[in-house]
Amino acid sequence: MASKIILTVVALFGVVQYASAFDCSQMKDHAEEISKCCSAPSPWPEAELKECFQTKYEGGVEDQVICAVDCSLKKLGVMNEAGELDKAKALEYPEKHLQGEWRDTYKATIEECFGKLEQMKSKAAEAQANFKCPVLPMSLHVCVSDKMFHRCPSEHWHTSQICEDVKKHDCLERD
Secondary structure (H helix, E strand, O other): OOOHHHHHHHHHHHHHHHHOOOOHHHHHHHHHHHOOOOOOOOOHHHHHHHHOOOOOOOHHHHHHHHHHHHHHHHHHEEEOOOOOEEEHHHHHHHHHHOOOOHHHHHHHHHHHHHHHHHHHHHHHHHHHHHHOOOOOOHHHEEEEEEEHOOOOOOOOOOOHHHHHHHHOOOOOOOO
């Protein structure tokens, strides 16, 4: 099953954070379609994220998304109360619940994103003043989702103009 909620979150967050020569702001208007571009499983259980989205947080839509992701990664133990991310915990779900190519791809992706942790911390610190909840969990979430979006095997990719545009113009992640 596609990680619909994860890509929807990334699409909504992409509008807040990123822009390029291509009008990546269209992502918000096409979040539903973008969420169907790749039928990848979620790297982490979606129940926690859905539960965290039920909570109303202070601030606007962006704060709701960032706070829900922060909440879900804390519930999963991927992030502790001190704000530290735990790679071993991040790798647990794919290791236990995914098989074959998906498990290997997610594990490599999580490893790669944790390799960018210092860079993500720096960018998150710069953006933090604009948001109510920690930005770092969202940065990890965006990194993993973006990498999986771009690594989606062709048999799981659903071609459409918006999917190709988002992929081609790299609307999800900026290094």
